[in-house]
Amino acid sequence: MKEESKIVTSKFKHTPVLVNQVLEAIAKLPSELLIKGKLIDATIGGGGHSALILKGFPSLHITGLDQDPSAIDAASKQLLHFGSRAEIISSNFADFVPQEEVAFVLADLGVSSPQIDEAKRGFSFRLNGPLDMRMNPKKGLKADELLEKTEEKALADLIYKYGEEKFSRRIARRIKQDLSANGPYEGTSALAYAIAGCYPPKMRNGRIHPATRTFQALRIAINNELDALQHLLQKAPNWLLPGGVFAVISFHSLEDRLVKKSFLTDERLERITRKPIQADSNEKLNNPRSRSAKLRLAKKRNPNE
Ligand SMILES: C[S@@+](CC[C@H](N)C(=O)[O-])C[C@H]1O[C@@H](n2cnc3c(N)ncnc32)[C@H](O)[C@@H]1O
Structure with missing residues (x-):
């Protein structure tokens, strides 16, 4: 499945990584989960992944979370034309409690390009800005x-x-x-x-x-990033319906180690990927952020089996 993945909203420019691999994982969900299914995008950012998912799967509804108000603004604009199929909530994913179980949970960890590229956010050592670095x-x-x-x-x-x-x-x-x-x-x-x-x-x-x-x-x-990730790894399996999939994209070894260990040891989950999925050479060439991206997938077991 190939999709155009360059997402550019008025000010928020972020190219989502491993888009085709995420879309393929959603396409492989059991059909009863896909039809009228729900998805949580725990890190909606500018809505890049979510827009492509909503476009590719007309039956899906997305709840998108972010702790950064500027991401919430950007995602709200980006997903406006999907109407009630997209609900956007300002929340740290570690604190979130969903109203119902869903078919797919996506977490694309870390910072977005606008967070790094806007000097005033203070994340960048290349652009001078105040020493801030808070996502929220x-x-x-x-x-x-x-x-x-x-x-x-x-x-x-x-x-x-x-x-x-x-x-x-x-x-x-x-x-x-x-x-x-x-x-x-x-x-x-x-x-x-x-x-x-x-x-x-x-x-x-x-x-x-x-x-x-x-x-x-x-x-x-x-940003307490590793604690928040530990909370997500602990909670998200309970957000999923049996057969639903948890997809995590990490960008450095500290995160990937936590995801790998959790997917291996969590009895609620069955690993889909033994080795993480990485960007192909074409994506790495076109989007330098994708070079360190690792996608791991795990399926929620049926507790009655
Ligand atoms: C890599 S970006 C996601 C980009 C998004 N997938 C897209 O395609 O536009 C990561 C986003 O996750 C958010 N984030 C990071 N940690 C978070 C947390 N603990 N709770 C909620 N949002 C978080 C950041 O503010 C950032 O907007």
Whole structure:
């Protein structure tokens, strides 16, 4: 099944990943689930996946969740013409309780392109912006507050654990020294510059920017991403009808490890994919975000069998 997957709304530009693979998984659902079936898109973003699913499967209804108000706005516009087939709810997926069981749950984890590409959100070390990084701007500490409040050792541990950054101790020391000498960083570029200075000179101009891992770690901590994922992995199997499918797209090894373990050990689920599905070379070429995407699928067992 091939579908046009470039989604461009007025301001929200995000190309969904592994679209054909997700559509194929939905097409393989038992027909009684597909007909008049319901789907939860736990991370609706700009509604990219959801728009293509609603277009491809005229019998499906979608409930879409996001914790970012700008994603809720973008998805509402993107899916407006599907009328009551799309219901969009502002919620962290970890807190969501569905009204009824559904045929398919999709979670396309992490951040969307607009979150990264809008400097004012503070996720990007390439575009200077305030040190924020909250997906939900109404909740939790901003990045600069987290850096201020966290002690050096705990900061080093956080950068190591969530960024798998081998220079975590040096980076944490440098950050805390900078903060006590000069006060808060002016923005993401100043922080990225300080982090790069902790790398040996020969390693500063590699393929991956030296700030990549530390920014990932801060983002994961600020948005409580791994805890939220653990909650989703625990709850979503109960959202599914027997035979329904849970599809998770992850973008780094910390997430994928949790998904893999949960799909292997959760007695409510039967794995469909032993190895994760990855983008083909064409998609990787056209959409760099897809290079690290891993899709895992699991089916809800029938508790009576
Ligand atoms: C990769 S984007 C999804 C893009 C979407 N599939 C599309 O095609 O447009 C991930 C989205 O999930 C949202 N998100 C991440 N963690 C979340 C959570 N715990 N609860 C709700 N939304 C979350 C982010 O705000 C972001 O909009």
